[in-house]
Amino acid sequence: MEIIVKDITAKLENLAPIEYAESYDNVGLIVGSLHQKVKNILITLDLTEDVFYESINKKCNLIISFHPIIFQSIKKITGKTFSERVIISALKHNVSIYIIHTNLDFIWDGGTSSVISKLLRIKRERVLIPKKGTIKKMITYVPISYADKVRNSLFDAGAGNISNYSHCSYNVDGFGSFMGNKGTKPFCGKKEVFHMEKETCISVLFPYDKLNIIKKALFENHPYEEVAYEIFNIENINPHLGIGFIGYIEEEMNEYDFLVFLKRKMNFPCIRYSPFTEKKIKKVAMITGSGRLGIEAAIREKVDVFISSDLKYHDFFKSEKKILIVDVGHYECEKYSKNLLKSFLEKDFPFIYIYESEIYTNPVKYFY
Ligand SMILES: [Zn+2]
Incomplete structure (x- = not known):
């Protein structure tokens, strides 16, 4: 082949x-x-x-x-x-x-962070810095008898997933009005005659990379000659799409033992770290590769340790004994x-x- x-x-x-x-x-x-x-x-x-x-x-x-x-x-x-x-x-x-x-x-399943978290047996909760502008909303108006068909085609194309829920949509029945000119072939009613049709307004969220597939599904399953729809950018974030991750290690341990655990599990030749905070390690944040931009987010999220690489001298000062900052090496974690x-x-x-x-x-x- x-x-x-x-x-x-x-x-x-x-x-x-x-x-x-x-x-x-x-x-x-x-x-x-x-x-x-x-x-x-x-x-x-x-x-x-x-x-x-x-x-x-x-x-x-x-x-x-x-x-x-x-x-x-x-x-x-x-x-x-x-x-x-x-x-x-x-x-x-x-x-x-x-x-x-x-x-x-950036991806949650099958990406670099899922591999590392498995190696370190970290139960991941969500990304550390969510990617913005990744969710869109579609609203479409469908004759009631076609609502199920159109709604299901949107779900099949990847719309309607919110965290652990699938098939999410909001539906309201109402009336749509239109009047086609003499060049039209309306699905219902007659051309050049004002028409009111019972329609369902279907609203779904979808990831932005699925835009073309979702539109294709809509056009292939909506019966109207002129499909009525709107697409919006929305501010909501996907907790499983973005840089790094936040999670929890299996067993709480002190900072020294945690560094030993890291070094052993991932065979790191050298680990640089900020002064110990004297707190136990349980909540972890990590960005593989260069992750210095994640330090503030890690502090804000009140994690116990932030693991990344390519950190500069002054980055370690940011810990202020609130979190342990650890640099394991760029090549080593990628x-x-x-x-x-x-x-x-x-x-x-x-x-x-x-x-x-x-x-x-x-x-x-x-x-x-
Ligand atoms: Zn890299």
Whole structure:
């Protein structure tokens, strides 16, 4: 069976829609063609030149990288930097490059935070910083006899989910009025004659990345020639879509034991931390990757410990003995993304060899 790049990217974007990525990020297919036949796949955290040549040795023509190799627009490609050299080589060898980054961080199920929380046996409650503007509302007006059909089609397309509840909608019966001109073919009533129809007003919430699917479902199931509907942006947040997470460890422990537990469970070579607060650790917040922007949220949420990486000297002062701030290393807490993506894709593409890069790409070394 022939698999093309688009088959793989569609599967990945079903898991982590591109719309979820941060505005500064650069995700999706960044080099190559969606219609290229896929031989083997290499998954990496960072796309260095060594990783690129690993893909050639392993006969992979699709590289999936967590960190983008291009962040900002490039004006010259002369091979001056390693990322330019990788792009030149990828084009020369017909290798496609796909990035899945902050969109993978933002999802609740199957993303980076779900892997880490399982490893640390943390019971996650919600995200630390919810993503704003991710919920929309649709209101549509449907003849009463079609209300069930339209409502169910919206549910099937992904509308009406609120936390642990599905099939949520609000419905009010009333009358809709219209008069079509001579070019119309009204579903009920006659053209050029004023008409009042008994209608149900259906209101549902839906995630913003489902907009096109929801509209398609509405247009395919609503009987009117001119479908009456409205879409709104709303301020509500999804507690399971955003950066990081808040949760609880299985057993309360003191700060020293917690650091030992962290180091042992995740094999961290080095942990930097703020002065002990002398309080027990139970409520935890974490952002994988660079998470210094989460410190204030963690303090506000009154967690006992905030775990992240790339923290600066002055970030540790922010603890003020209210919380323990812990830096475990950027590579160290994101390296799990390789295995996560491999396991996810293997189920659906058993005939393609999917490799995790064996190259240790961490540019930070520790001197003991
Ligand atoms: Zn990162």
